[in-house]
Amino acid sequence: MEQGLSQPLVAPSLSPAARRRQLREKVIAGLITLMAFTGIAALILIIIFVAKEALGLFLDAEARHEASLSKMFLAQDVPAGRPAFRWQPVSKVPKVSMIPLFVGTLKTTVVSMLVAVPLGVFGALFAAEFAPRRLRELLKPVIELLAGIPSVVLGFFALMVMSTVVKDVFHFDRPLNAMLAGLGLALAIVPVIFTVSEDALTAVPRSYREASLALGATPWETAWKVVLPAAAPGILAACVLGFGRAIGETMIVLMASGNADVISWSLGDSARSLSATIAAEMGEVVVGSPHYSLLFFIGVQLFLFTFVLNLMASTWTRRVVRKLTGGAA
């Protein structure tokens, strides 16, 4: 090694076989890079496309008049006895208020999260900490199968089976309401939250549990005060994933919520969500019209919501990790 410094450095000559191997490595690495960038490029192109279609709202004079920002977010002058916030884009006087859509989206999403987060997280805690091995082996695949059910099927199930039950149990006037849509959504997001939470809980190092038990904590105290906080970032990520799915879920809400553009906080009333609005109207809308741009604008808003939410969640996660590891990470 010492003498290597006195001589000019020459690359060691490779055998043909080694060179082939090196070439193959390069090609494979190139392919993988290409795939990664294809994904990124697709995402960027989608964002550009959606934004371009939505921009028509602000560039086109007709659209600016028909769907200005004030018409979307502020109360409108209406004849007495008619609501000031309406979503009626197909009308002599188009009414394009986003407020009923926000309210509807919030209602269905909050209901689904209130149901799905406890179910998913505690189910995962049970599976990871308390369930005997045989049961756990059975539980995981079953819940993961549930995740594989298409949302159309869940929506149909909510519409045909759950609607009458929910109406009778809660004594609602209407069979289709925000409560039903929220419960239908919960069916779709419980498996998401369960699976990710369970992975986070099983990833907590054994030494934590052993230390806790050695100090005399009961298994329940260990699970609740040691394992759960240690897995908190993963569980939060699970909830964010679930929330993103709930806010973007289209078919279930479209079929179960009744889609009336009412502003009310009652869960027995209908709710019209942002995503279901896009799905319901995109098929028939006049392409390139202000209404068409509006639907894309709703898509942009949905994108921004989930983006901001993910951002908040990731900063919070980092903070939690730092607290748990004493700033080492």
Place this chain on the structure above:
Amino acid sequence: MKAFLGSIVAGLLLALPLAAQAGNVTVKGSDTMVILGQRWAEEFMKKTPGTKVQVTGGGSGVGLAALQNGTTEIAMSSREMKDAEKTKLRTRYNTTGVEIPVAKDGVTFYVSESNPISALTVEQLRGIYVGDITNWKQVGGADAPIIIYSRENSSGTYVFVKDHVLDGEDYVASAQTLPGTAAVVNAVSKEKNSIGYGGAAYAKGIKELKIKKGNEEVAPSAENIKTGKYPLSRDLYFYLRNKPSGDAKTFIDFALSPEGQAVVTKVGYFPVK
């Protein structure tokens, strides 16, 4: 890896319709007319082997957009073409399009079978749908709130009812919209205090309301719709870029022939001739 495989499978599935495009005539559009279009295509292909007719749904707007993009030869629409759409055609193909009415449809209002009411005037229907009438007892029924079902914002049926029943006024906010006539029918059959509307083609297992005019009650029957006595009937259209020729012309001629119009009746719509 799982996600990667999934994306490949999804890609293959997406490529399927592209691979299947060996058709000579493509027909695309209104969901109301999909079944009708498919029946016509079946019968037509039985008669003239060698010619393929491909029918897909998606909505009137989607069909007309496809006509502008050149991705379909015939667009099915349950509403008339809008001026904006005509302008698009003119700038792109220098034509204003060709409109061919191919069938008639009666828009029917439904109530649950257990509802004592069997006929309403157009004014009463309007009152219910704009929110002035909120209880069945106001129109002679039971003392119960009216649960209103409607279709989504831009469907041809929705626009038709808005123009011909509501005089262009807005639907009441509490009207619940459902995707497709089948869903409306299903919801009405399950809720005894509800009212809904849709094409006559799907009305099964519920009560069709007659329309009261003076002291006469007109049922949405084939006869009344053909003669125009039933006030709420509309045309269903084929739209083309230019005058039909070749296979498309043969297909449209078939749809308008007595044989093709018999298919219309079988599906539950009404002949245009």
